[in-house]
Amino acid sequence: MNQEIMVTQDAVDYTQHWWPSHKPAFMSLTNGGPQVRYLRAGHGPALVLLHSLRTQLDLFQRVIPKLVGRFTVYAFDYPGFGWSEIVPGADYQEPAMRTHVVNFIERLDLRDVTLVGESLGATLALTAAAVLRDRVKQVVAFNPYDYLPGVERANLLASLVVKSVRAPVIGPAFAAMESRSTLAGILKGGLHDPRNLPPDFIDELLKSGKRPGYSQLARAMYRALPSYVSARQGYTRIDAPVTLVYGDRDWSRPVEREANVKLIRNAKTIVLNDAGHIVSLDKPDDFARFVLDTQSTLCPAV
Template identity: 50%
Template structure:
């Protein structure tokens, strides 16, 4: 069952689904009360990535956390496209279908880049953006460790990538994700097990390799940042994969943005340092 794991941590949250104009059926969680906030997760994870952050945010926001198209327990469709413009269109459609107004956009890694590109395309109805460890620079996860570099490079090779994805196990995935933590003990083992479970669905290797091959389109989304007119907070772990110069270059592209650096924190900040991430979101205008 797709919803076995999420209820263990989400309390009174409700798992729902919506079919978008693209035909993609998206799983999402809604919980809390207050102004709406949309959370978008990292590459190769799902809405459960925010399991330590959502309970904090639900005290002040109505939180909507999505499984991005094809990922987690969102449906897998043959011939679906997973480049940044396509995923952005789906998320804009999601916002419209749920009639979300005065919306705070928050995302991490790939989800952070989506939050910024969505705000760039549609300022109206967007209140502010909190972008955590944006994924908009070369190499990205390849900087995590030697294992990640080997696997990610292989994922991009046609034919080979699907084989690598299909034999992915908890040990390999833990090794890759662990390279995104300052303290890898903060990576929940049951979460890794859940990622492997959702990743065993028919067609998932195609989804995973398509996202990896589409990463250049997320880097290309930087050209949109100059259009953003709403308040933006850029949050980076001090041990994120990005270089300080890359963070500053993003800040320069977004007028009026500010940077917040989280101590003793890697790329997966919402799992490693949820209190600080929540604080950054609570501080947004």
Template identity: 25%
Template structure:
């Protein structure tokens, strides 16, 4: 007699969340973004760091898209967005924030939780200061908002801020090499087998495009404009008390844990988790971070609760 054998689980296939890859012109610049989840759901905006793109969120997006409308743009000069000639395009954090804000307006996103990481922090902070009423909360992964967070790694960049000299600028090109890109993904990581080499292959190919070095050096110099915003930003935290989850790779040399603790001064209810990893924490700690993020959104952010 032939017997049919199957598991109970096979009777119901898991729901697969589709990510769409789109591009739209904002102020004449094509901005690429990933989009997933119900378009009428609460919005989660994912803002990437250097030297990557929305690619860094490829695993997180489907893990949130069953409940939330997830948006992850690429800044100009990164990922699949346009890379205009710097002679006629300002590569600044102010400009990036304006373009992301324009994208949100175009998509009708009037309220959102922002996930900010590395360069995503100064982009997100500017949007928050412009539209504090629109921000439902923050998820912060190795994103700085305090002077304490800029340690030894930043010394050569600070030297460039101080003198603006070409020699100081050119000294920073070592930060754009494959060796440094691999370092960003692997330093402070206990198990390198959790890190896909596709990350640095993808990022370095985009960094190595003709003209991109100068774009990155322009942004290193413009990063100095973030520090004067910190007092305004901290006052914003104190006044509005936005819900905040911090999931921080504590072994990060670029943004060390020294920059995570000061948030507690201004946000007594902040939820802080220091993870045993480095800069790109999502690459090897997504299994720890995703439950924390989902619980935070469902339990701590008004309007994001699970029905």
């Protein structure tokens, strides 16, 4: 099945709040596969934005408007995330999630793609680039999520919640108990300045997270996080130039960052001052500037 389905009002309202002239659409990643919500905007070479754990394409609300003058920007909710279709019992290990990214790009037949990801999306950008090879022009990876315990380093609340959600007996109950205060508290742990978290974005995440089956997805995703660490070995197969951008307040440690540089042949590293794990919200101007600068480096003006 490769047809667009009717976009529900809930799947449209928030995105059109910050980008009124563009309406998300839905498509299947494979024949008969899950329907995913995606946004296309702008003109120029293809750029695909990959969002983080427990978010959706609206994470990039502050950077998409800054990029559409130079790129055709694509962003999508991974299957089950945001407003994309939830498939009961779906696999959220890294290989399965990487395949969704690959399918998205191949379904749209995108070439010379700039892959830009944040957190878990940065890890998927790197591993997908290793598979897509000559379809990828460059990768910009903001704070790759490829180490443990990951989000548990955000703050004490995040550590307690994630441990509880993953637990074998109490986990399902905790996953279903997500509240505005816990979600906001965890996300603020990813920001240098907690005031950079849009309150209405929290409301949107809670709304999409109330769908049937979402709590099971969240638990499966947290339990799958070790697979994203294992997937680092795939970085050695990346041919495209890679820019690794780390906030100086990111959860990763210097030794973990250095290990990534050693694995990626064509990598350079940038450290951004006064930035946490979620650069797209903390420092949207810098996020866009780094992406635009890498494009200018690869395609200098003549």
